[in-house]
Amino acid sequence: MGIKLCVNHAEYHYDFEKSHGFKDITLTLEDTGIMSILGPNGCGKTTLLKCIDGLMKLCKGNISINDKDLCCMSRNEIAKIVGYVPQFHQPSFAFSVLDAVVVGRAPHIGFLNSPKEEDFLIAKQALETMGISYLTDTPYTQLSGGERQMVLIARVLTQQPSLLLLDEPTSHLDFGNQIKLLSILQKLANTGLPIIMTSHFPDHAFLASDKVAIMKHGELVDVGSPSEIMTESNLEEVYKIKVKIVDVDVGVSRRICIPIVE
Amino acid sequence: MKKITTPTIDKQTTQKSHKLKFLMALKSLRGLPISIILIILLVCLFILSLGLGRYPVSAENVLQILFSHVGSGIQTIITGITNLLNLPVTPIFGPPVSDISNTVVIQIRLPRILAALIVGAALSLAGGSFQGLFRNPLVSPDLLGVSAGAGFGAALAILLSGERILIQASAFCFALLAVGIVYTVSKVIKGNRTLSLVLAGLAISSLFSASLSLMEYIADPTDQLPTIIYWLMGSLSSLNLTDVAFAAIPILCGMTVLLLMRWRFNVLAMGEEEAQALGVNIGRIRAIIIVCCTLMSAAAVCISGIIGWVGLVIPHISRLLVGPDHKRLLPVSLLLGAAYLLIIDDIARTISSLEVPLGVLTAMIGAPFFLYMLSRRGKGWA
Numbered sequence: 001m002g003i004k005l006c007v008n009h010a011e012y013h014y015d016f017e018k019s020h021g022f023k024d025i026t027l028t029l030e031d032t033g034i035m036s037i038l039g040p041n042g043c044g045k046t047t048l049l050k051c052i053d054g055l056m057k058l059c060k061g062n063i064s065i066n067d068k069d070l071c072c073m074s075r076n077e078i079a080k081i082v083g084y085v086p087q088f089h090q091p092s093f094a095f096s097v098l099d100a101v102v103v104g105r106a107p108h109i110g111f112l113n114s115p116k117e118e119d120f121l122i123a124k125q126a127l128e129t130m131g132i133s134y135l136t137d138t139p140y141t142q143l144s145g146g147e148r149q150m151v152l153i154a155r156v157l158t159q160q161p162s163l164l165l166l167d168e169p170t171s172h173l174d175f176g177n178q179i180k181l182l183s184i185l186q187k188l189a190n191t192g193l194p195i196i197m198t199s200h201f202p203d204h205a206f207l208a209s210d211k212v213a214i215m216k217h218g219e220l221v222d223v224g225s226p227s228e229i230m231t232e233s234n235l236e237e238v239y240k241i242k243v244k245i246v247d248v249d250v251g252v253s254r255r256i257c258i259p260i261v262e
Numbered sequence: 263m264k265k266i267t268t269p270t271i272d273k274q275t276t277q278k279s280h281k282l283k284f285l286m287a288l289k290s291l292r293g294l295p296i297s298i299i300l301i302i303l304l305v306c307l308f309i310l311s312l313g314l315g316r317y318p319v320s321a322e323n324v325l326q327i328l329f330s331h332v333g334s335g336i337q338t339i340i341t342g343i344t345n346l347l348n349l350p351v352t353p354i355f356g357p358p359v360s361d362i363s364n365t366v367v368i369q370i371r372l373p374r375i376l377a378a379l380i381v382g383a384a385l386s387l388a389g390g391s392f393q394g395l396f397r398n399p400l401v402s403p404d405l406l407g408v409s410a411g412a413g414f415g416a417a418l419a420i421l422l423s424g425e426r427i428l429i430q431a432s433a434f435c436f437a438l439l440a441v442g443i444v445y446t447v448s449k450v451i452k453g454n455r456t457l458s459l460v461l462a463g464l465a466i467s468s469l470f471s472a473s474l475s476l477m478e479y480i481a482d483p484t485d486q487l488p489t490i491i492y493w494l495m496g497s498l499s500s501l502n503l504t505d506v507a508f509a510a511i512p513i514l515c516g517m518t519v520l521l522l523m524r525w526r527f528n529v530l531a532m533g534e535e536e537a538q539a540l541g542v543n544i545g546r547i548r549a550i551i552i553v554c555c556t557l558m559s560a561a562a563v564c565i566s567g568i569i570g571w572v573g574l575v576i577p578h579i580s581r582l583l584v585g586p587d588h589k590r591l592l593p594v595s596l597l598l599g600a601a602y603l604l605i606i607d608d609i610a611r612t613i614s615s616l617e618v619p620l621g622v623l624t625a626m627i628g629a630p631f632f633l634y635m636l637s638r639r640g641k642g643w644a
Contacts (some may be wrong), residue, residue: 055538079541086536092397093531093586106529107541114525114589159540 003081003162003194005029005052012044012051022048022218025061029163029196033210034189036226037198040239044218045198046087049165052196053084064162079107083161085152087168094139097132097151098123104158119158130184145172149187150181156229157188164188166197170204182208202243202257204228214238227255295440296584300597304379307601308466309362311375311608312367319363327367330355362377373503377565377608379600380506381498382572384562388600389556389573390592391520392525394553396456397583403559403573406463406552410438410470412563417477430505432562437488437560440470445552455548456534486539495619496567512561516554522593523550527588571624575632576602582635602628609620 003171006028006080022044029035037045037120050056054070059095060126063070065081083104091100100125102115109115115123127133130150143151149172169185170178178201186208189195199205205226212229214221218236235243235257242260245261247253312328313319319327334354344350388403396405404410417434419429444462451458461638481487526547532535538544559573580595603620606627 050535053539057536075538075543076541079539084539086539089533092533093399095528095531095586100532101529102533103529103540106526106537109525111526112522164307192353203624 003029004066005065006067006192007052007061007161008046008062008063010048010051010058010063011060012047012056012058019061023060025220027213027220027223029194029211031210032189032192032194034185034195034197034206034208035211035213036209037215038195038200038202038205038214038230038238039198039215039221043215045215046167049084049167049196049198053082053165054078055084060220079159079161081161082163082165083156083159083227084165085149085156085167085169087171089152090147091140091148094141096137097127097135097140097143098137100151101126101139101155101158104155107159108254115137122160123154123158126154129157129188130154131180146174146177149173150177153181153184162193164193164197166195168198168200170199170201179207180262202235205230206255206257230255230257269365295451297590297593297597300594300601304597304601307604308375308379308536310623311378312371312542314608314612315366315371317351317362323363324367327364330364331368335469343619363393373501373506373530374498374607374611375604376503377498377501377506378604380510380513381566381602382576382603383596384517385569385573386576386602387517387592387596388539388559388562390577390588390595391527391551391555391600392573394531394588395548396460397531397533399578403555404467404570406444406459406556407440407467407470408437408556408559409563409568409570410474411562412437413494413568414440414474414477416493416564416567417474417481420486420489420493421477421481423499424486429493430508433563434560436470437563438556440466441552441560445549448601454534458515465520492619493567494571494621496530496621496624497610497619498566499611499617499618501565509561512557512565513634514542516558517596519554520552520558521596524588524592527592531586531588552574566620569621571628572599572603572623575628578632579635587613 007025010025011021011023012252013023015212025048037048039045047056051058053069054063054073054075057071065073070078102119104126105115105119105122109119124133124136127136131141132147132154133152135147135151138243140148140151149169153166153169156166170181173256182204185195185197189210208230209226211223212226213223214234221238222234230245232243232245235245243260244258244260245255247255248256280635309321309324309328312324313321334426337355385403389401392401392403392405393399398450412433415432416429416433418436419425419432444459444466447466448455448458450464451462478487481490526542529540529542530547532540534544537547563569576599577591577595580591580598583598584590584594603624606620606623609627610620610623
């Protein structure tokens with residue numbers, strides 16, 4: 001597949017409040033795998049994701065996908081390449097889960113057409129990938145927050161993008177589902193689909209990331225592999241708490257992050 | 263149904279696709295009967311309504327009259343062709359019988375019944391579309407000021423001339439003007455566009471309502487004022503076929519576009535930003551929907567006067583019947599709206615020797631029925 005994403009000196013600021021924007025961010029993503037963006041609340045993670053999907057227009061700098069500037073692309077063109085899952089979704093009507101997921105075919109379906117059997121088949125396969133086939137006919141409004149998150153990810157898979165942007169995909173999930181979702185994401189990444197996700201859990205970045213970017217006050221602190229970037233000093237600086245990074249070996253060996261309560 | 267032709271598909275997926283096909287067939291079957299039932303119901307209602315009234319005509323006679331007109335139409339064409347080719351003429355269909363029942367059915371009832379059908383269909387389709395666009399089941403087609411604009415336009419024309427054609431034209435133009443102002447003003451307001459449209463609609467509507475009140479205040483209370491008030495309560499009496507034909511043009515145009523793009527409403531219902539993430543050019547689609555709905559409801563209101571409640575309740579009842587998927591919801595809304603207004607208009611013209619205003623009846627019958635429907639269903643709102 002291969003995708004090349006370049007974020008070049010990007011800057012965005014809201015006109016009412018400066019804190020949630022970001023400035024001078026330069027990032028490139030050429031390889032597949034999962035990139036986690038860490039950072040405290042309001043550091044501009046969500047805004048950055050929205051700008052990469054072209055939902056918000058940069059104030060300065062530029063973003064290009066496969067060497068094509070985002071500003072020159074139509075919404076439909078972007079949607080065929082980039083899939084975006086927001087943090088929250090407030091449903092308005094009681095669509096069945098299948099109807100809500102097949103909406104992901106929108107960029108591939110002509111303006112006056114509606115989804116055909118093939119499209120429903122793709123939607124069903126996406127539900128299967130997410131392990132929620134049993135929800136197919138459930139009204140969307142009756143789902144729990146976690147189920148809704150899974151449905152949203154199924155929808156974005158139905159979109160068949162070449163780059164996935166997930167905004168805190170684990171935030172509404174219980175302990176078990178968080179880990180299940182991470183392993184699903186890792187499988188997807190292994191099939192060659194690059195994923196950029198924001199997260200509040202350093203452990204998740206250790207568990208399932210090939211690259212980590214840390215943001216603070218709208219600026220990029222550091223980018224690199226998890227073991228290089230996720231150091232005690234970096235995390236302490238960003239989150240303003242004491243943390244210990246330790247390697248554990250209890251049958252599985254892994255690096256974890258322990259917050260210290262004083 | 264189209265067959266999937268993927269040669270490389272393995273056995274498991276073929277099985278799955280068969281199962282899926284079966285499920286989809288079931289699903290479309292579940293939706294199909296209701297549209298067909300509604301179409302049959304509409305045809306029956308149409309014929310019954312033509313016979314209904316102070317001079318009753320049996321359904322058999324109604325059909326006879328209708329066929330004789332169709333026949334004479336065909337005969338005219340045949341005669342034209344044979345004349346052109348210089349062939350001897352042997353008439354197959356006779357001229358239509360012209361007696362009292364013919365006059366009553368064709369000249370008096372047919373325009374009115376056609377008007378009820380298109381006005382009902384237009385208002386409820388516009389209502390359903392607006393509810394999808396604004397992601398809110400409580401929205402009605404006059405959200406952006408169509409009714410207020412039309413009311414003011416009609417009152418102004420009544421004050422200035424009282425000519426029927428002028429009243430219709432003025433109502434239509436001012437309805438478009440009101441929505442045009444709302445759309446332009448909403449661009450200036452900062453923040454969420456949906457909200458700014460609703461707020462601008464509210465403000466402009468009350469501006470036109472106030473101007474309407476002023477018109478009523480200065481109107482001649484013996485003659486003009488009752489005309490204005492009667493117009494505002496809605497009525498389909500005294501319409502002729504030309505009026506209906508003129509209103510039908512914008513209504514059918516809007517209807518065609520909205521029905522063709524109806525699946526897009528499912529994408530819009532996900533929310534503005536998500537629809538954009540799914541590749542929807544939100545500004546363009548919003549403009550298309552607003553233009554279509556405004557043309558439809560303005561054309562409806564300008565021949566019928568203000569008929570509230572249809573555009574709010576019918577999409578809602580349709581949603582209770584077939585669910586929120588706009589692919590089925592919008593056609594069902596359209597058919598149900600046409601049937602509903604036809605029944606209401608039949609009641610309005612037959613219940614007493616004095617004609618009951620339509621706007622009064624739609625609310626008096628619609629509101630209790632709506633509450634009954636809501637109380638009957640277990641699942642949540644919308």
